[in-house]
Amino acid sequence: MNGKSVASIVKTKLRLYWPLIKSLQTGLLLSTGIAGYLSVHAPVRLGQLLGLSASLFLAISGSTILNMWYDRDIDARMKRTHKRPAAAGMLGQREVFRLGMVVSILGVGGAVALSARYGLVVFAGLFFDVIVYTLWLKRRSCWSIVWGGVSGGMPILAGRVLAMGRVDLVGLLLTLAILFWIPTHTLTFSIKFDQDYRAAGVPTFPSTYGMAFTRTTIAVSTVLAAAAIGWAGVLIGIQAGFLRLLAVLASGLLVISFASVTRPSDRANFALFRYASFYMLASMILLSVGRLI
Amino acid sequence: MKMSPLGRIMLLLTVLLAAYQIAIGVDKMGALPIFAYTVAFGVLLVAGLLLVILGFEVLESPAVVIISTVIPLSLSLGLVWEHLSAYRLPYAIFACLGFLAIVMTRLLPLKNRLPVAVLAVVHAVAGLLPVVWAFSGRTASGFALVGVGGALIGVGGILLVLLKAGKPLLSRQTIYQVFPGLLLMMTAAFVAGFKLG
Numbered sequence: 381m382n383g384k385s386v387a388s389i390v391k392t393k394l395r396l397y398w399p400l401i402k403s404l405q406t407g408l409l410l411s412t413g414i415a416g417y418l419s420v421h422a423p424v425r426l427g428q429l430l431g432l433s434a435s436l437f438l439a440i441s442g443s444t445i446l447n448m449w450y451d452r453d454i455d456a457r458m459k460r461t462h463k464r465p466a467a468a469g470m471l472g473q474r475e476v477f478r479l480g481m482v483v484s485i486l487g488v489g490g491a492v493a494l495s496a497r498y499g500l501v502v503f504a505g506l507f508f509d510v511i512v513y514t515l516w517l518k519r520r521s522c523w524s525i526v527w528g529g530v531s532g533g534m535p536i537l538a539g540r541v542l543a544m545g546r547v548d549l550v551g552l553l554l555t556l557a558i559l560f561w562i563p564t565h566t567l568t569f570s571i572k573f574d575q576d577y578r579a580a581g582v583p584t585f586p587s588t589y590g591m592a593f594t595r596t597t598i599a600v601s602t603v604l605a606a607a608a609i610g611w612a613g614v615l616i617g618i619q620a621g622f623l624r625l626l627a628v629l630a631s632g633l634l635v636i637s638f639a640s641v642t643r644p645s646d647r648a649n650f651a652l653f654r655y656a657s658f659y660m661l662a663s664m665i666l667l668s669v670g671r672l673i
Numbered sequence: 674m675k676m677s678p679l680g681r682i683m684l685l686l687t688v689l690l691a692a693y694q695i696a697i698g699v700d701k702m703g704a705l706p707i708f709a710y711t712v713a714f715g716v717l718l719v720a721g722l723l724l725v726i727l728g729f730e731v732l733e734s735p736a737v738v739i740i741s742t743v744i745p746l747s748l749s750l751g752l753v754w755e756h757l758s759a760y761r762l763p764y765a766i767f768a769c770l771g772f773l774a775i776v777m778t779r780l781l782p783l784k785n786r787l788p789v790a791v792l793a794v795v796h797a798v799a800g801l802l803p804v805v806w807a808f809s810g811r812t813a814s815g816f817a818l819v820g821v822g823g824a825l826i827g828v829g830g831i832l833l834v835l836l837k838a839g840k841p842l843l844s845r846q847t848i849y850q851v852f853p854g855l856l857l858m859m860t861a862a863f864v865a866g867f868k869l870g
Binding site: 619622625628629631635636647651654 | 692695696697699700707711714715718719722723726727730
């Protein structure tokens with residue numbers, strides 16, 4: 381086998397592996413972890429920050445790959461996901477499983493090497509995502525998203541724990557903020573792709589409780605997420621100007637949530653989905669730099 | 674009409690400028706001006722983001738007329754509170770009543786010319802105030818840019834209102850093409866005017 385063919389194989393594998401980690405979602409969760417670390421506003425240790433980024437990236441990617449591996453049958457039945465490499469059969473199921481395990485072990489192992497407590501929180505995130513959410517509850521109850529939310533809140537808590545060495549109130553508030561934000565993200569998604577989820581037999585809020593209840597749930601969880609982020613911002617001590625900006629962004633989120641309840645439409649749903657992602661990213665940046673500038 | 678990449682970039686720059694003004698640009702002012710400017714630039718910021726997310730369809734919403742009134746009203750209220758202390762209370766009352774009048778005349782099914790008349794009076798006072806004050810010679814020269822911003826917001830408001838009234842000055846396509854640039858120039862003029870004034 382010559383060098384060119386090896387390079388070609390690696391390139392092909394990477395092209396197939398990359399969609400397995402849902403890069404945007406992983407990037408967003410990673411950014412919350414980094415924000416959790418920076419929100420302590422202690423002197424940044426570059427090696428530790430790089431270690432955090434690498435271990436979190438691997439752990440989040442690993443759990444996502446394992447999720448893709450287990451849910452390949454569901455994905456294959458859904459229009460939105462049937463072209464994913466695991467669902468489409470472009471990768472063997474053993475290969476995907478092994479890849480997920482290796483990447484997860486590297487991520488959690490790296491995290492434990494950095495700090496035992498940090499490693500424990502990263503492992504908790506992986507456990508809640510893979511075992512509780514994916515393997516146990518996703519096919520049984522629409523409330524599984526709560527555990528998906530808990531899992532999604534672990535990176536930001538992990539980042540803060542690594543910087544502080546302990547769990548504090550701000551860390552818990554930030555975790556709650558992500559937990560409450562996740563329904564805004566996932567429920568708008570489940571409204572948009574309601575037929576897909578029904579076809580795959582996955583219980584969702586829209587299929588279990590109807591659209592009106594789902595939209596109300598989104599609005600309530602949005603209020604709670606914004607309140608938790610605002611409270612955390614005050615406790616962190618970010619500057620007044622950044623708090624104002626946080627309030628403005630949260631107001632926009634609340635207005636769109638309210639509009640999606642009172643005047644439901646695909647457009648309002650889409651706007652809420654996109655704005656919620658932007659809001660979370662912007663909030664993370666503000667919590668990270670809010671005391672520095 | 675689909676938004677061009679340049680239009681999106683200009684709107685994102687508008688959002689960034691508005692965010693800067695909210696976070697840093699209004700520090701060291703009184704509580705009410707800070708609140709008023711935060712509301713004005715906050716509306717700009719959220720509106721800019723919604724335009725990026727949903728495109729020009731947002732401008733079709735009936736709420737646009739009401740929301741676009743908030744920007745000149747709150748900006749002018751901040752200016753009056755800062756620079757014309759004798760008129761604080763009367764202007765605050767005018768701003769509140771003017772906003773309520775616009776909301777009421779838009780929500781009620783009125784068939785006469787009252788909604789347009791109310792809109793014209795409120796926009797004229799609120800929009801012209803920054804222009805008149807900036808060019809009155811009683812402020813630093815850089816503050817004139819606030820007047821430029823006021824003039825641009827007036828142009829944008831007139832274009833949108835006439836478009837919605839079915840008597841457009843320019844074609845819908847032209848208005849949508851220039852709108853992101855207009856919004857960016859207006860925000861940049863306000864931010865620079867506040868900084869230099």
